[in-house]
Amino acid sequence: MKQRKRRLTDPYEPQTLTRAVTHIRLEAANAGKLAALDDLAPVYLALCQQYVTLFCTDERPNKLRAPLFPTSLSERWQRVAIQQAAGIAQSWRTNRAQAYQDYVDDLLAYHEQQAEGIPDAEAEEPAWKEWSIPVLRQACIQANANVAVLEPSQDSSFDYWLTISTLQFRKQLCVPVKLAAYHREALKDKTINTSVTLNKRSDGWWLTLSYDKVVPVQTEPSAPVVGVDVGIANFLTTSDGQHYGTFHGKLAARHKRDRQKRRRKAKLRRCLKKKGAKKLPSTSSKSGQRLSRHVRQEINRAVNQCFAEHEGAQIAYEHLSVATMKYKARAMNAYLYASNLAHIPKQIAWNAARRGVAAIRVKSAYSSQECSMCHNVDRANRPNQQTFCCRVCGYSTHADLNAALNIEHRWGDDELRACKDRKAVKALLMQRHQAWRTQNGYP
Numbered sequence: 001m002k003q004r005k006r007r008l009t010d011p012y013e014p015q016t017l018t019r020a021v022t023h024i025r026l027e028a029a030n031a032g033k034l035a036a037l038d039d040l041a042p043v044y045l046a047l048c049q050q051y052v053t054l055f056c057t058d059e060r061p062n063k064l065r066a067p068l069f070p071t072s073l074s075e076r077w078q079r080v081a082i083q084q085a086a087g088i089a090q091s092w093r094t095n096r097a098q099a100y101q102d103y104v105d106d107l108l109a110y111h112e113q114q115a116e117g118i119p120d121a122e123a124e125e126p127a128w129k130e131w132s133i134p135v136l137r138q139a140c141i142q143a144n145a146n147v148a149v150l151e152p153s154q155d156s157s158f159d160y161w162l163t164i165s166t167l168q169f170r171k172q173l174c175v176p177v178k179l180a181a182y183h184r185e186a187l188k189d190k191t192i193n194t195s196v197t198l199n200k201r202s203d204g205w206w207l208t209l210s211y212d213k214v215v216p217v218q219t220e221p222s223a224p225v226v227g228v229d230v231g232i233a234n235f236l237t238t239s240d241g242q243h244y245g246t247f248h249g250k251l252a253a254r255h256k257r258d259r260q261k262r263r264r265k266a267k268l269r270r271c272l273k274k275k276g277a278k279k280l281p282s283t284s285s286k287s288g289q290r291l292s293r294h295v296r297q298e299i300n301r302a303v304n305q306c307f308a309e310h311e312g313a314q315i316a317y318e319h320l321s322v323a324t325m326k327y328k329a330r331a332m333n334a335y336l337y338a339s340n341l342a343h344i345p346k347q348i349a350w351n352a353a354r355r356g357v358a359a360i361r362v363k364s365a366y367s368s369q370e371c372s373m374c375h376n377v378d379r380a381n382r383p384n385q386q387t388f389c390c391r392v393c394g395y396s397t398h399a400d401l402n403a404a405l406n407i408e409h410r411w412g413d414d415e416l417r418a419c420k421d422r423k424a425v426k427a428l429l430m431q432r433h434q435a436w437r438t439q440n441g442y443p
């Protein structure tokens with residue numbers, strides 16, 4: 001439904017939000033009308049796949065690459081396929097690189113922990129599993145004006161005509177597009193982007209239109225900064241001591257029920273398999289998917305409330321390493337929580353962009369181990385999950401609040417931002433700690 005252009009380091013730059021209007025059905029006046037599109041889809045998909053594989057392996061993604069593979073598609077269509085494939089490959093490469101960086105950080109953290117001699121019995125050495133190349137399964141065509149043109153209809157029974165080029169030379173397909181009332185409302189007074197997305201599902205063809213919206217940042221650079229820590233016990237903890245949402249309580253109980261249900265199902269499967277049954281109950285968990293959706297709804301609610309209660313403030317939040325969260329969560333047997341935690345920073349970024357709030361993602365290294373008073377970094381500062389108690393200055397508070405304060409202080413901390421890796425962050429923090437010691441007469 002929504003897409004956001006990447007936010008660079010300037011938090012006061014206006015944000016361009018691309019909003020999608022989905023689920024517009026392509027109505028065919030007669031059954032055979034969309035057949036030309038049905039014919040085109042597999043050819044397009046196969047070609048797009050070839051370029052995805054090329055751009056994920058031998059070549060860097062290049063939207064303007066000259067056509068390489070033989071196909072019956074026109075050159076215009078080939079260019080569309082190349083462009084789409086480059087986009088898919090680029091985001092695959094970016095995500096993979098990010099995951100690999102997270103893995104390297106995790107590995108460093110793991111060895112650090114081993115060297116400090118406080119090994120966690122449940123901790124395992126992180127392992128890297130190479131990603132497989134994306135496989136396009138469903139026909140999804142991101143068409144541009146070279147192959148698909150949307151024009152307002154003169155006839156009042158339809159809203160638009162969509163003219164699509166086909167496999168046949170100079171033969172075009174004209175499809176009437178009828179909008180639902182809520183589509184019409186969403187698109188009112190908007191300039192529709194020239195690129196459109198066509199999706200083929202089991203029940204036919206669907207169209208997605210989109211428009212851009214520029215949101216200026218409303219926050220004053222002098223506005224107070226609020227640090228936001230992300231976690232399992234509290235989805236969000238702000239540096240002024242507020243908590244929003246939690247995995248504990250209702251969600252945890254639901255998760256437990258879901259797990260029990262899946263276990264029972266697995267047991268039943270094993271039992272039936274032994275007896276040689278042909279039909280086994282499915283392993284996919286509908287309730288698990290529902291629970292996941294529910295968790296994300298709770299996250300959205302928590303993030304919304306946090307923004308509503310901090311109007312006028314600027315937001316500093318963590319770059320969360322999803323791999324780290326998963327790795328930490330293994331001990332808690334709560335993989336589900338971890339995979340949803342990554343949704344929180346995304347939701348913060350989206351809310352900030354849409355509300356015109358200045359927000360910055362800061363480095364998360366040692367944010368939970370650093371003392372927000374004296375900068376001492378020590379794993380032993382966390383005697384348990386909830387408590388922070390500094391071994392040097394004795395500062396003691398809720399662990400999430402201490403982390404939120406560190407995140408707040410990292411807003412505009414260029415020295416910290418410039419650190420290349422965890423090691424550099426630690427060295428900088430310990431240097432600051434030494435300065436604090438000198439200033440406060442500690443030996």
Ligand SMILES: [Zn+2]
Binds near residue numbers: 371373375
């Ligand atoms: Zn301290």
